[in-house]
Amino acid sequence: MLRLVDAHVHLAYPDFAHDAASVVERAKAHGVAAALCVSVNHHDAPRVLELAAAHPEFAAPCLGIHPVQHEESGVPRPVRPEETAAMMVLLEKHADVLVAVGEIGLDYSPWILRGEDYRLKKLEPTAEIVTVESSTAASADPNERERIAKANQIAAFREQVLFAKAHGLPVNVHSRNAGKYVVEMLAELQADKVLLHAFDGSAAVAKRAVALGYCFSVPPNVVRSPHFQQVVATIPIENLLLETDAPALAPLPKPAAAAGADASAGDCCGAPASSSQADNVKAEEAVASQSGSSPATATTTATSSSSSSLASSSKGKGSSSGKASSKASKASAAPPLAFDDLVPPVPDPARNEPANVYLSAQAVARIKNIPVEEVVRITTANAIRIFPKLARLLA
Numbered sequence: 067m068l069r070l071v072d073a074h075v076h077l078a079y080p081d082f083a084h085d086a087a088s089v090v091e092r093a094k095a096h097g098v099a100a101a102l103c104v105s106v107n108h109h110d111a112p113r114v115l116e117l118a119a120a121h122p123e124f125a126a127p128c129l130g131i132h133p134v135q136h137e138e139s140g141v142p143r144p145v146r147p148e149e150t151a152a153m154m155v156l157l158e159k160h161a162d163v164l165v166a167v168g169e170i171g172l173d174y175s176p177w178i179l180r181g182e183d184y185r186l187k188k189l190e191p192t193a194e195i196v197t198v199e200s201s202t203a204a205s206a207d208p209n210e211r212e213r214i215a216k217a218n219q220i221a222a223f224r225e226q227v228l229f230a231k232a233h234g235l236p237v238n239v240h241s242r243n244a245g246k247y248v249v250e251m252l253a254e255l256q257a258d259k260v261l262l263h264a265f266d267g268s269a270a271v272a273k274r275a276v277a278l279g280y281c282f283s284v285p286p287n288v289v290r291s292p293h294f295q296q297v298v299a300t301i302p303i304e305n306l307l308l309e310t311d312a313p314a315l316a317p318l319p320k321p322a323a324a325a326g327a328d329a330s331a332g333d334c335c336g337a338p339a340s341s342s343q344a345d346n347v348k349a350e351e352a353v354a355s356q357s358g359s360s361p362a363t364a365t366t367t368a369t370s371s372s373s374s375s376l377a378s379s380s381k382g383k384g385s386s387s388g389k390a391s392s393k394a395s396k397a398s399a400a401p402p403l404a405f406d407d408l409v410p411p412v413p414d415p416a417r418n419e420p421a422n423v424y425l426s427a428q429a430v431a432r433i434k435n436i437p438v439e440e441v442v443r444i445t446t447a448n449a450i451r452i453f454p455k456l457a458r459l460l461a
């Protein structure tokens with residue numbers, strides 16, 4: 067029997083308010099044994115604890131404040147000190163029941179840092195340009211707004227990482243346009259149990275994170291994201307976990323109309339749904355420009371160059387990572403991998419659910435060229451290593 071772990075999910079989001087129990091049952095029916103349920107602020111944290119109490123055999127609670135918060139209107143902005151303070155009260159109060167601290171991190175996306183009439187790119191050709199009003203700070207100077215935004219995010223991240231260390235807890239980390247700074251801060255603070263979820267950073271930063279023993283989790287939109295496919299190809303399997311980030315990062319993109327309606331609510335990564343997609347495009351373009359190819363062919367080209375550069379860091383571990391890396395290298399000579407036959411086992415493919423974590427496992431198996439059962443076994447063992455309290459749920 068499969069025993070998958072969803073290492074990062076927002077089951078406390080309103081998207082699941084009416085059917086959380088059936089979403090949990092559907093996940094179990096598709097082999098998901100446990101899910102790390104993260105919060106983004108003190109508003110959804112109580113619901114995370116409620117879900118963990120209602121499904122103690124499945125939902126592992128993680129509390130933390132996300133670097134990006136939203137105005138009532140849905141406009142995203144950087145976290146404020148008083149919000150961090152409110153989260154620290156909750157963390158102190160509930161430390162004993164937590165499996166990890168998260169979702170925490172840094173988000174240096176320009177529309178978050180500068181908050182000024184930033185034009186969000188949209189994938190849908192018919193969608194209108196969205197303008198985001200400033201809400202970062204009273205300052206009219208965008209440079210000053212950026213300085214304050216970074217300072218507030220760094221303070222929140224630092225305080226929560228130090229809290230996690232003091233309580234022996236792992237961290238479940240968001241980084242967007244800030245991979246280098248996140249990894250350096252974690253290294254400086256000597257965090258040891260680290261999950262970098264839906265990582266959008268460069269291969270060089272990923273290599274540094276692997277050397278530090280950090281892990282990466284793979285979301286189901288890996289089936290349509292050359293960037294995440296490259297991440298899977300370059301990271302040793304001993305450093306990979308699976309996640310959904312549900313309801314965001316679905317295997318299929320939202321229809322244009324639904325994405326527009328959703329943009330005000332924002333996704334769990336702190337940006338409107340449309341900008342999340344735009345960011346993927348940016349990452350894909352970066353991969354393509356590094357490898358000198360188009361996004362459509364970037365996977366294989368990038369695999370051959372960066373998996374060899376990361377292979378040296380996994381040498382000497384004496385495990386299957388070397389085998390997986392060499393197989394991945396061999397696979398890089400083959401035509402681009404296709405994922406079209408992987409079918410999401412959920413009623414609405416545009417709303418991500420923990421059951422989709424099996425898709426991540428299938429995609430990783432295909433990219434690493436190893437059986438899916440191996441992927442499940444290794445990633446679940448990795449999850450228990452990073453989040454030791456999961457062992458209780460998986461016993």
Ligand SMILES: [Zn+2]
Nearest residue numbers: 169311334335
């Ligand atoms: Zn998230």
